[in-house]
Amino acid sequence: MLIPTDLRTLVLRHYQSLRHPVLLSNLTHSMLSTLLPYICTTKTTYASIPTNPKIKRFEGGRSFSPSLYFPASSYIFNNLLIDTSPSGCYTHLPFSDFNRILLTHHHEDHSGSVGRFIGDDSHEVYMSQQTLDIMSKTKGHFPMQFYEHLLYSRPARFDGESKGNVSVVEDGAYLPTYDEGDGGREVEGYVYSTPGHAQDMVIYHVPEENTLFAGDLFLNENRFFFRSDECFDSILSSVDKILKLEDWDTLLCAHEPVFEGGREALNRKREYLTAIQVKIKSLHQEGFSDTEISSIVFKRATSMRFLWVMCGGDVSPLNIVRSVLYGPVMRNNIKTALLK
Ligand SMILES: [Zn+2]
Numbered sequence: 518m519l520i521p522t523d524l525r526t527l528v529l530r531h532y533q534s535l536r537h538p539v540l541l542s543n544l545t546h547s548m549l550s551t552l553l554p555y556i557c558t559t560k561t562t563y564a565s566i567p568t569n570p571k572i573k574r575f576e577g578g579r580s581f582s583p584s585l586y587f588p589a590s591s592y593i594f595n596n597l598l599i600d601t602s603p604s605g606c607y608t609h610l611p612f613s614d615f616n617r618i619l620l621t622h623h624h625e626d627h628s629g630s631v632g633r634f635i636g637d638d639s640h641e642v643y644m645s646q647q648t649l650d651i652m653s654k655t656k657g658h659f660p661m662q663f664y665e666h667l668l669y670s671r672p673a674r675f676d677g678e679s680k681g682n683v684s685v686v687e688d689g690a691y692l693p694t695y696d697e698g699d700g701g702r703e704v705e706g707y708v709y710s711t712p713g714h715a716q717d718m719v720i721y722h723v724p725e726e727n728t729l730f731a732g733d734l735f736l737n738e739n740r741f742f743f744r745s746d747e748c749f750d751s752i753l754s755s756v757d758k759i760l761k762l763e764d765w766d767t768l769l770c771a772h773e774p775v776f777e778g779g780r781e782a783l784n785r786k787r788e789y790l791t792a793i794q795v796k797i798k799s800l801h802q803e804g805f806s807d808t809e810i811s812s813i814v815f816k817r818a819t820s821m822r823f824l825w826v827m828c829g830g831d832v833s834p835l836n837i838v839r840s841v842l843y844g845p846v847m848r849n850n851i852k853t854a855l856l857k
Pocket of ligand 1: 714
């Protein structure tokens with residue numbers, strides 16, 4: 518069944534401009550907190566990645582059935598935890614293995630547990646200024662959509678601005694880890710700003726291990742849907758920026774890590790993005806509507822209708838078309854948090 522374009526636009530605009538998104542988000546959170554223990558379980562795993570015993574992967578999320586499981590991965594290298602997993606996974610974290618935390622961006626599957634470490638002087642917490650602004654101004658309770666509550670729940674309360682264990686990392690910041698082996702030594706690591714998927718996103722580079730901890734920079738090679746607030750041009754610029762970095766081949770993302778051949782995978786993603794950008798702009802110039810362009814470029818768009826309905830239009834191939842042609846539609850609460 519086709520959903521008329523005008524109806525889609527109407528629903529999406531209504532959804533994004535609800536007058537009381539915080540109240541609705543809180544109601545959804547309360548309702549799902551009560552229901553979810555009856556319909557899903559929290560599942561976590563923790564093990565070294567296949568190609569490097571020094572890097573450990575903590576994967577966790579809600580499991581509705583063996584095939585309905587949407588986990589997010591955090592990583593531990595030396596004493597550093599990169600991302601804190603969804604909030605429900607907090608008690609499963611390997612606490613004795615880290616005393617530093619780096620947040621790649623504010624999304625709930627990455628920042629879920631960070632609020633629990635605020636004010637705890639035994640942990641140093643690092644994030645970009647924009648992530649701190651978003652988390653602080655919303656106390657970690659930025660309004661979320663139904664599907665986000667369902668998959669990951671909202672982050673724990675965040676009172677970071679007033680506490681002393683949170684530090685801001687700038688683009689290119691040196692953030693070493695500590696290797697306790699062989700008498701102990703510092704291992705070089707660098708943080709780079711990579712906006713696009715989220716405006717506040719950073720990645721972490723460890724040249725010695727030939728590894729990038731990439732947050733949601735990669736996701737997958739041929740992605741055919743965006744959130745409405747993803748910026749296509751910024752994603753392409755960030756990919757270009759990271760491809761210029763030397764000394765990395767392992768690409769550790771939160772959802773589809775590439776243990777070997779990460780650089781080639783990111784190069785292929787760049788080629789894919791460039792190709793669809795050209796195609797979308799050309800079809801637009803020929804007079805096709807946004808919806809028609811989406812159907813032509815992303816043939817799998819038909820299979821996305823269920824997801825579109827589930828996500829209230831927030832995730833779709835159409836969002837890629839719109840991001841290429843007009844730029845992202847930032848969520849109001851995030852825009853407000855970033856305006857000083
Ligand atoms: Zn994300």
